[in-house]
Amino acid sequence: MINKTMDSAAAAVADIGDGATVMIGGFGEAGSPIELIHALIDQGAKNLTVISNNTGSGQVGLAALIRNGRVGKMICSFPRTANSTVFPELYRAGRVELELVPQGTLAERIRAGGAGIPAFFTATAVGTVLEEGKERRSFEGRDYLMETGLRADFSLVKAKKADRYGNLLYSKTARNFGPVMCTAAATTIVQVEELAAAGGIDPEAVVTPGIFVQRVVVVADPAHESQLVKEGRSYP
Amino acid sequence: MSAAAEASKGWSSEAMARRVADDIPDGAYVNLGIGMPERVAQYLPEDREAVFHVENGLLGVGPSPAPGSEDPELINAGKKAITAVAGAAFFHHADSFTMIRGGHIDICVLGAFQVSAAGDLANWSTGEPDAIPAVGGAMDLVAGVRTIFVLTQHTTKTGEPKIVERCEYPLTGLACVDRIYTDLAVIDVTPQGLVVRELAPGISFDEVQQRTGARLVAGASVST
Numbered sequence: 001m002i003n004k005t006m007d008s009a010a011a012a013v014a015d016i017g018d019g020a021t022v023m024i025g026g027f028g029e030a031g032s033p034i035e036l037i038h039a040l041i042d043q044g045a046k047n048l049t050v051i052s053n054n055t056g057s058g059q060v061g062l063a064a065l066i067r068n069g070r071v072g073k074m075i076c077s078f079p080r081t082a083n084s085t086v087f088p089e090l091y092r093a094g095r096v097e098l099e100l101v102p103q104g105t106l107a108e109r110i111r112a113g114g115a116g117i118p119a120f121f122t123a124t125a126v127g128t129v130l131e132e133g134k135e136r137r138s139f140e141g142r143d144y145l146m147e148t149g150l151r152a153d154f155s156l157v158k159a160k161k162a163d164r165y166g167n168l169l170y171s172k173t174a175r176n177f178g179p180v181m182c183t184a185a186a187t188t189i190v191q192v193e194e195l196a197a198a199g200g201i202d203p204e205a206v207v208t209p210g211i212f213v214q215r216v217v218v219v220a221d222p223a224h225e226s227q228l229v230k231e232g233r234s235y236p
Numbered sequence: 237m238s239a240a241a242e243a244s245k246g247w248s249s250e251a252m253a254r255r256v257a258d259d260i261p262d263g264a265y266v267n268l269g270i271g272m273p274e275r276v277a278q279y280l281p282e283d284r285e286a287v288f289h290v291e292n293g294l295l296g297v298g299p300s301p302a303p304g305s306e307d308p309e310l311i312n313a314g315k316k317a318i319t320a321v322a323g324a325a326f327f328h329h330a331d332s333f334t335m336i337r338g339g340h341i342d343i344c345v346l347g348a349f350q351v352s353a354a355g356d357l358a359n360w361s362t363g364e365p366d367a368i369p370a371v372g373g374a375m376d377l378v379a380g381v382r383t384i385f386v387l388t389q390h391t392t393k394t395g396e397p398k399i400v401e402r403c404e405y406p407l408t409g410l411a412c413v414d415r416i417y418t419d420l421a422v423i424d425v426t427p428q429g430l431v432v433r434e435l436a437p438g439i440s441f442d443e444v445q446q447r448t449g450a451r452l453v454a455g456a457s458v459s460t
Contacts, residue, residue, distance in 0.1 A: 110330070179328040
């Protein structure tokens with residue numbers, strides 16, 4: 001019988017090794033799998049390459065992973081937001097590397113990685129400093145840059161509901177990078193608020209089909225990053 | 237004229253947002269940038285319907301939520317709480333940027349540090365050595381959205397022109413801006429140069445030219 005559910009976040013992230021590439025879903029706090037990130041901090045893997053749109057806020061979640069020295073390199077589009085101090089400090093100190101990627105190019109690189117497409121051309125960033133080192137080609141009179149697909153060893157994603165097959169539903173704008181990140185990792189780990197019975201999710205409504213998901217952990221009442229930041233919390 | 241009287245001339249930020257909203261046609265799909273452009277939605281004339289897009293996954297942005305009813309999973313690109321209208325749709329990031337990069341969004345309204353005479357835009361980085369570079373979706377929007385409106389004060393807080401011959405700040409995109417709305421004028425970027433289409437009340441063409449770092453052309457309805 002197929003059953004992708006696991007008992008704990010700790011068990012789900014136990015085999016993420018040093019030097020792994022990890023995609024982490026979320027746009028700001030919406031969709032950030034904070035309990036999986038905290039389990040990864042507890043687990044101790046270091047020198048990670050993290051692919052995520054932002055770099056977290058306050059001293060919890062992704063920001064805490066970075067502050068604990070676990071991240072060697074960030075690949076992201078917007079590494080600063082309100083309440084985001086951890087990444088800027090470590091970046092200025094030269095202790096974490098940054099690959100800055102336009103947001104649409106980031107999403108498409110992940111989509112391409114998941115779809116087995118090694119590279120593609122896009123008009124985004126032509127003539128800007130982010131063109132540096134990239135091949136430029138002209139198609140039908142317009143210039144484009146070559147971008148490569150992104151894959152990861154693991155993806156950590158937050159969704160609303162799953163069944164034991166790993167079929168997923170999301171919540172509003174917390175969906176963001178989740179569906180593409182699920183497709184682009186060797187092992188995709190998803191935290192959900194609710195587990196549906198098999199057959200309990202309408203096949204017409206499935207957003208991420210279970211083939212893209214390897215592990216499901218139920219976190220019934222996930223923490224809200226902004227609330228933890230407001231309370232001045234720090235993890236661990 | 238005193239400095240205070242000088243500063244009070246031209247369009248208010250509300251009037252600027254209203255002026256942009258006037259140019260959004262019925263049925264348009266529109267992306268509004270973070271900050272002042274967000275205000276455009278509330279001034280859309282009542283006889284028109286537009287669908288507002290946020291790049292983090294919603295078509296059909298509604299008014300701001302009442303205090304206390306914010307949902308941390310329903311936010312805009314500036315990570316502020318929003319609402320969704322009836323008929324809205326949620327989608328993931330690759331679909332959202334397919335809308336942007338595939339030319340499906342009709343209009344994008346963005347802020348600017350600088351706009352050049354050729355319509356180059358600089359709006360993501362001041363290029364200062366210790367700045368943390370953060371680009372977000374700006375480069376995708378200017379590369380993919382069909383019509384790019386810039387909404388900005390005509391000059392910086394210290395009075396430096398923001399419309400210039402060539403941008404000094406790092407570029408967001410080349411030759412991408414179609415129309416510029418400032419507190420002093422509405423200016424089109426055309427093959428014939430920067431054409432002033434409208435002047436704010438009490439503002440002369442010469443005054444706009446004096447506060448602009450590139451040569452302006454007076455449009456047919458603008459007296460010089």
